[in-house]
Structure formats: structure tokens, C-alpha cells
């Protein structure tokens with residue numbers, strides 16, 4: 001059967017690269033990119049695009065009616081830092097956007113749904129090192145709360161209605177193609193741009209703040225591998241722990257100095273994102289993903305740093 005795939009939130013940091021990868025795998029005309037904003041040149045010219053707000057049920061219904069998708073990826077969301085600036089909007093978008101899609105997927109018998117969760121589902125009382133799949137979860141950002149609630153809804157729709165919904169708890173994602181969208185881990189992208197522009201960077205996170213991260217190439221490959229996995233092998237229907245490499249701002253700066261020896265790293269004062277970072281894990285145990293669908297990251301810190309510079313210099 002030919003797959004018909006709808007990607008909602010296609011212009012964001014993940015969507016930009018996921019749409020390209022899906023169009024390569026499934027054919028350009030079979031992957032419909034949807035966003036509330038006009039897409040960049042690549043997405044617009046390589047396949048179908050629709051303006052869609054995931055909170056508008058009628059528009060969404062028309063998209064399901066028109067394309068009858070076999071797979072839907074819902075990526076539209078407000079992230080941790082921007083979510084704290086507008087908690088009610090973050091809750092509305094992250095929660096009602098998901099419920100709209102879960103309901104339509106049941107109505108239109110969509111074969112598979114993908115929805116991203118995050119390490120933000122963990123909180124101050126979750127174990128910090130090699131955070132397990134199952135443990136205390138007490139997120140204290142509206143983003144984390146909405147992701148944890150969303151995970152419960154995904155599992156609920158799977159158990160009650162048999163919906164094949166799959167999810168990953170992304171760590172901080174590092175990429176060069178599209179700008180990051182208001183997260184706490186965004187420093188790990190800005191640092192590369194400033195390193196090239198002025199050989200210095202002022203980090204909004206303090207020295208010693210270790211967070212789980214991943215290169216976008218790994219994240220896209222992992223996402224598609226999860227969606228391609230045999231349904232019987234997916235034992236987690238909330239969301240899978242998933243990780244690449246953990247590091248602090250100073251470890252990343254040391255790696256950057258291998259390319260730009262004069263690079264200096266400074267620290268800003270009193271940024272609200274520090275409190276968010278302090279509530280998150282330092283590293284993640286993703287052994288369920290490894291066992292269930294063979295997940296293995298390819299990019300370590302050295303490899304991702306070299307690849308970032310290679311592409312950003314272009």
C-alpha cells in the first residue's frame with residue numbers, strides 16, 4: 001500500500017528535516033507538509049504544502065478528508081522556554097492539538113500516529129543520572145506537564161481504541177538547517193553560530209549544567225526507525241527514553257576549540273532557563289528503545305561538532 005503521510009508543524013526544527021527525509025523515503029508527492037507559517041523554499045517546492053492550525057478542528061478534518069493519511073506526525077508545539085512565557089497557550093496547543101489528532105486518527109482509521117515527547121517530562125525528583133524509563137516524574141514546566149499528560153493520552157488511546165501511536169522523549173536536538181524553537185537546550189546550537197561569527201559565546205546556562213543531547217541526523221533516523229518498527233515490538237505506548245550524548249557547556253566549548261582554538265566561553269547571569277535545566281536529567285537510559293527497535297546513536301560529541309561546522313561554514 002502506498003503511504004500518505006501528513007506532517008503537522010513541518011516548518012520547525014524537526015519538521016524541516018523530517019519532511020525532507022520522509023519525502024526521500026516515500027516519494028515527494030506522498031508527504032504533505034502543514035504549518036501555520038509559509039514554508040521555506042525547499043519544503044514548498046518539493047511536495048504538497050497546506051496551511052493548518054492544529055487547534056482548528058474543521059481545517060484538520062478537511063486535511064484528513066482530502067489526503068486520508070496512513071501516517072500522521074504531529075510536531076506543532078510550544079517548547080519549554082516559550083511555554084513558560086505563555087503557559088495557557090502552551091497547554092492549549094500541546095494538549096488540544098494532540099487530542100484533535102488522536103480523535104481524527106480514530107475517525108479516519110489512520111494506521112500510525114507519531115507524537116514527540118521530551119526529557120521535560122522528568123522533574124526535580126526524577127533520578128538525574130541514567131534516568132530510567134519508569135521512575136518518579138514531577139515536571140515543573142507547563143511544557144513538561146503537557147508532554148507527560150500527552151504521553152498518558154497516547155497510551156490511553158492505544159489501550160482503549162487500539163490506535164497505533166508511537167512516541168520518543170527527545171533530548172536537546174542539535175541541528176544547523178532550521179533555527180531551534182524556544183527551548184532550554186538551544187544554547188548548544190547558538191554556541192556554534194557565535195563561534196563562527198565572533199569566536200566567543202555567552203551561555204545562558206551555567207558551567208556544569210549537563211544535559212542529554214542528540215544530533216538531528218540521529219533524531220530523524222531514530223524517529224523513522226521507530227515508525228518502521230513492527231507494531232508487536234513496540235512495548236512502550238507512552239513514549240520511549242531516547243538519547244545521544246550528554247555534555248556541559250564547557251565540554252562543548254573544549255570540543256569547539258579543536259576547530260576554533262581562540263574560542264572563549266562566558267556565562268550570563270540569572271537566566272530563567274537555568275532553573276528548567278536544573279530540573280532535568282543529566283543523562284538518560286534508553287535501553288528500552290535499544291531492545292525493542294534496535295536504537296543506537298551514531299553521533300558522539302566529536303562527530304556532531306565536526307558536522308555542525310562543516311555545514312554551517314557552507
Ligand code: AKB
Nearest residue numbers: 079080118183184185
Ligand atoms: C527544550 O529545550 O524545550 C526542548 C526539549 C528538550 O524538549 N529542546
